[in-house]
Amino acid sequence: MLHMPSDPRQRRAARHAQPSGDLAAPSSPKMPITVDRITDAALQVVATEGYDALTIRRIAAVLGTGPSSLYAHIVNKDDIDDLLVGRLCSEIVLPEPDPATWRTQILDAYAQIRDQYLKYPGISRAALGMVPTNLDTLRVREGLFAILLAGGIEPQTAAWALDALSLYVSAYALEQSLARQRRKHPDDEWVLGHEELLSRFTALPADTFPHTRRYAAELTSGTGNDRFRFTLGLIINNLSRPQPSSGTQHDR
Amino acid sequence: MLHMPSDPRQRRAARHAQPSGDLAAPSSPKMPITVDRITDAALQVVATEGYDALTIRRIAAVLGTGPSSLYAHIVNKDDIDDLLVGRLCSEIVLPEPDPATWRTQILDAYAQIRDQYLKYPGISRAALGMVPTNLDTLRVREGLFAILLAGGIEPQTAAWALDALSLYVSAYALEQSLARQRRKHPDDEWVLGHEELLSRFTALPADTFPHTRRYAAELTSGTGNDRFRFTLGLIINNLSRPQPSSGTQHDR
DNA sequence: CGCTTGCGACGAACTAAGTTCGAGTGCTAG
DNA sequence: CTAGCACTCGAACTTAGTTCGTCGCAAGCG
16 A cells, blocks of 8 residues: 655645645544544534634544644644645535626625634634645635636736635634634623623713714624625625726736 | 832723823833833834744843743733734824825825834734724724715714724735745745746646636736735725615615 | 564653742832 | 832743654565
């Protein structure tokens, strides 16, 4: 039986390289530690305890072993991020591009990504730092890119819009995760519900914070989802229309 | 002489509370450790070595003391983030809102914020997790909000756009910082320049990555600044126009 | 059939970092 | 002058990422 490279660095490189002929070896009949099992364990930890609780020792404990046992399969902890994001991306289902409904297609796809991120709280932090050559993220990018192009968007505009949307969605998920985490961690008084935030704003001095005070209701209104759809709509709606020259040139 | 509360928790709370009558005590004639000196030292560390190198011990070393000496002034390390973001925000200069030039005013203000973030690499990570009651961030928000309102934007739209823009700028700065950091850290082969990224894209299999391959030039084109201005323009240009109803409702 | 060899598993240990403890120190009020 | 208090700081505790050296097992080989 042909073995994979024993050096985990080479394995990581192999994961980032284009898919060559040799597929990943199927798991042995026994119960050895594999990259897949590590990924499963890590995802389980993140789903139940959040990304901050994701430690090498925690993963090893789920697998019933010690921390050093993982280092035959991973390079370092960053490698785990790679695996997690890869797994998440692989579960994104992308539609066949349809020029008639490309807006909702994009919106739905990003909502899917957002839901994945929120399902694994804090994991978007890993996605933000991901090297852009990860194969699974490239697959998703390709799919989203195809939808935009089918919508008649200029390739250059589509490419940059892709960046903007992806970045925003990651940041949005990260912020949401952090907020929810704080809400579950009421050790300090830093947990602010909607009403408390509103009352804080209205209690601000009117001379230095006139607008924040006056429009406190607007500033604190809307669910996370409302704001998400608003922003994506803002970006998407501006794509297919000719950009009015208003001091901002973005042609090239 | 009246002393501040001895418990650093109360001091932190005091920093977040609205500015009451008692101003912070001026520094003693000698050379004691103060919150300001801690902030200075921390900023210096971040500017020269990046946010990842910001440790309690490193700050203490800059101040010529041990790590425990700081805990009389800060609650924990998160508190340092608070101080840093506060300092950064306090250096943002906001223009008097001008209805005629509100677009460039917003763009310039966010460019200022972006430059601050990039000057202290990785610090935007702290900004992303910041509690929204930080007084200094509120000041900046108030100023930006005022500009949008002066531009005739609906309060609700302005409030949500503020969120979207701030989130994007933070995420943008974080990504840029991470990328630059990787470039300076050539221990692995994960450093990808523009050309290398391009060649990677063109080397992708044409059957599964047709668009990425075909438009590799567009996908890798543009400086960070180009993309920054593009995205902000995308959002800003859509604000003052009536939102076409395209499945996205944001009223309430 | 027994020996070798090499890979994967893993206990132990090293380092770094956040945080706490408790003793010391100097300033200020009474 | 002295008591109290805030501040300082060395030492130590805890957690976490990572490495080292050993062990066991299975495949090939004589």
